[in-house]
Amino acid sequence: xxxxxxxxxxxxxxxxxxxxxxxxxxxxxxxxxxxxxxxxxxxxxxxxxxxxxxxxxxxxxxxxxxxxxxxxxxxxxxxxxxxxxxxxxxxxxxxxxxxxxxxxxxxxxxxxxxxxxxxxxxxxxxxxxxxxxxxxxxxxxxxxxxxxxxxx
Numbered sequence: 001x002x003x004x005x006x007x008x009x010x011x012x013x014x015x016x017x018x019x020x021x022x023x024x025x026x027x028x029x030x031x032x033x034x035x036x037x038x039x040x041x042x043x044x045x046x047x048x049x050x051x052x053x054x055x056x057x058x059x060x061x062x063x064x065x066x067x068x069x070x071x072x073x074x075x076x077x078x079x080x081x082x083x084x085x086x087x088x089x090x091x092x093x094x095x096x097x098x099x100x101x102x103x104x105x106x107x108x109x110x111x112x113x114x115x116x117x118x119x120x121x122x123x124x125x126x127x128x129x130x131x132x133x134x135x136x137x138x139x140x141x142x143x144x145x146x147x148x149x150x151x152x
Contacts (some may be wrong), residue, residue: 003096004089006119006127007108013118015040018047022059022073025050036084038107038115039075046107046115049084050075057081089116100124 015038016025029037029052036051058078059070085099086107096119099106105118 003087003091003093003108003119006096006123007089007117008120008123009117010115013038015115016050016075017042018074018076020075021071022055022075022078023070025075026055026070029055036104038084038105038118040115044114046086046109046113047076048080049082049103049107050078050080051082054078054080054082086115087119097124097128 014028014032014034016028018039018041020028025037029035029050036049038046039048039050041047055078084103084105084107086109087096087099089108089110096106100119100121103121105120107115108117108119110116
């Protein structure tokens with residue numbers, strides 16, 4: 001199965017540019033109520049994911065909770081504790097599932113490493129659930145949850 005089936009395109013994804021200020025990042029994340037957002041450079045390359053925790057720990061550790069300084073701090077200077085691995089648009093479903101096990105969303109990049117969108121773990125779980133339910137109805141598949149497998 002082609003992973004493009006799951007893709008939320010870049011045009012529908014909330015993301016930040018790495019040259020945004022800390023204040024811009026906080027405001028955008030607050031407005032959309034997201035706990036983590038992809039970060040891109042101005043060429044469109046995925047450079048990482050910024051989480052609420054990354055912001056809070058950096059504000060506490062580096063800036064002494066002075067939010068007035070947040071206007072002058074680029075998010076590219078914020079250390080991230082976690083790296084959401086992107087997948088290439090041509091990866092197979094098994095690699096997508098393995099990558100999504102530790103991430104709420106999986107960034108998708110093209111062959112030039114340009115960010116093209118995300119795939120949410122929720123969409124992958126829904127797909128797996130639907131496949132399981134289909135297999136459960138099939139008379140040739142044993143009614144054992146351990147027998148469920150994803151086929152390409």
